[in-house]
Amino acid sequence: MLVAVSDAYRERREDVARQAGTLVEALQRSAAVRPSAGPLTESLLGEAERGLRRQFDSEWGGFGGAPKFPPASALEFLLRRHHRTGDEETLAMVTRTLDGMAAGGMYDLLGGGFHRYSVDERWLVPHFEKMLYDNALLASAYLHGWLVTAEERYREVAEATLDYLLRELRLPDGGFASAQDADTDGVEGLTFTWTADEGVPAELLRPFEHGRSILRGALDEELKQRLLELRERRPKPLRDDKAIAAWNGLALAALAEAGHRLDRADFLLAARELAEFLLGPLSDEHGRLHRSWRAGRARNPGYLEDYADVANGLYELHVATGELRWLREANRLARLAVELFADAENGGFFLSPADGERLVARKKEFDDHPTPSGNSMLAYVLLRLGRIWGDDELERLAAGVFRLIRDTLGQAPSAFGHALCALDLYLAPPRELAVIGSPQDAIAQAALGSFDPDAVVAFGPAEEVPLLAGKDFVDGRPTLYVCERFACRAPVTEPSQLAGVS
Incomplete structure (x- = not known):
């Protein structure tokens, strides 16, 4: 050749x-994808939802046939649609999928966490690799499913999934490894499968291969602990100990929100340490992100998704802790991403930075499967920050992303799950919650305790943050200000007063 x-x-x-x-x-x-001239309207969301209905597997959940990958972003979009419309059939698509994925097989009933995908339509036989990004996204999807339905099983799955991340993927420096391999000693699934003579009730065993079986079904706590102790004596799959900034940003968001909502101090501690890792070893002296870190060394300039996912995680850490540093850093990274990646001519954002390696053509990526694209995540972050900073330019930049994919959203909605979430936020009536106090205060817990995907939140006091400027404690008490484009209702200090302002 x-x-x-x-x-x-x-x-x-x-x-x-x-x-x-x-x-x-x-x-x-x-x-050079050109923006659509068509309007950005609610009809786009309805068309996408109808497209997902057509693809939905009513028996096992999920969209399409085998192999099945976990559709976390599409489920988040459907939860938002249910919040908007109250349609129970929309919610049923979510719950059927959450139930199917957690039945056992693709979901690890003993150790928590999800394998990468299912080779069949039943979520039973997985490819046994466990990815950081899948588990971060699914932990959030199950957490939100619990908030909407109060189904305790979803909370348990979310919590067990994040426990898995802390136990198996956390690195000594505070970051998280990329993945756990599928095979042990060269045999796929060896660690996670069972033989008939290992004391597992026969009704829980589903045939896999080489005389081994997969666990599926309901396990009481005693049986679960006994089997887990047995399994822990086995060799474990190797770990890909490379820390990727974007995937760690997804983990940061999941840990921060779950830590606050589930009152898990260990999740919040891990989230803070992860944020320090991302802003320390995984950043350069100018505050720019590297793409990855391994064995004490950071490598390669960060891509668009790295900045978008880390900024989103830092915002969630601010909401979880009330600490202003994380909000400021989220804002800094998001605006730096605009500077490095924005396409001033056609809108949207390039994959690689403007001062990066010279390429024949700078690409843009929009596919949200299996992870949110950098474009959709940055659009989502810019909308939230734009409403906190009162910056219409950030919202305009987010809308530029939607115009590039407007005409394809309805054709392949499962490929644009996170973009649809961001578009839903863009089209929703603005709702800003300025909290003067901490997340532990009764007024904050009452205001933020439910699933409210349209709200953007900032904790103060902090005069330099426009949404918080001029707002203070009332009579020395923690106070909530509910606003719409900075037009705020009377401040509230008692949870009982919330009904009149929500």
Whole structure:
């Protein structure tokens, strides 16, 4: 092949140069996605929801057939739609999928956490690798499912999934490893599967391969602990101990929100230490993110998704702790992302930074499966920060993302789950909650205790944050201000007063 290339270049140099130029032009055209001139309206969300209904597997949950990947972002969108419309059929798509995924197989009934995907339509036989990003996203989806339905099983799955992250993927420096391998000693699923003579009730065993079986069904706590103790004596799969900034940002968001909502101090401690890791070892001296870290060394400039996911995680850490540092850092990173990645001509954001390696064409990515794209996540972050800072330019930049994918949202809604969440927020009536106090105060807990995806939240006092400027304690008491584009109702200090302002 190399000889042929050499001969072609030597003997037909002009033809090769012309073909190379044509290829470069084609790549550049394909990278220049043009914005739609169509309006951004509620009808886009309804069309996407109908598309998901058509793809929905009513028996096992999820969308489409085998293999099945966990559709965390699509479920988050449907929870938002149910919040908006009250449609119980929409909620049923979510609960059927949450139930199916957690039945056992793709979900680890003993140790918590989800394997990467199911090779069948039943969520039974998984590819046994466990990814940090899947578990972070699914922990949040189950947490939100619990908030909406009060189904205790969803809370348990969310908590067990994050316990798995702390136990198996956490690194000594505060970050999280990327994945746990599928195989042990060269055998896929060896650690996670069972033989008939290991004391597992027969009704819980589902055939896998090589005489081994997968656990599925209800386990009481005593049986669960006994089997887990047995399993812990086995060799474990190897771990990919590379820490990727974007995936750690997803974990930060999940740990922070769950730590606050579930009153888990260990989750919040891990979230704070993770934030310090992201802003310390995983950042350079100028405050820019690296892409990855391993064995004490950070490598490569961060991509768009790194900035977007970490900024989102830092915002969630602010909401969970009330500490202003994290809100300021979220704002700094999001605005830095605009500077590094924005496309001023067509809107949206490039994958690589403007001062990065020179490429034939800078790409944009919009696919939210299996993780939110950098474009959809940054749009979501910019909308939230834009409403806290009163910055219409940030909202305009977010809308630029939606215009690039507007005409394809309804065609493949399962591929744009997080973009649909962000568009839903964009179209929702603005709702800003300025809390003067801490998340532990009774007024804050009452205001933030339910599933309220339209609300953006900031804790103060802090004069330099526009939403918080001029707001203080009332009679020395923690106070809530409910606002719409900075037009605020009378401040509230008692949870009993919330009904009149929500």
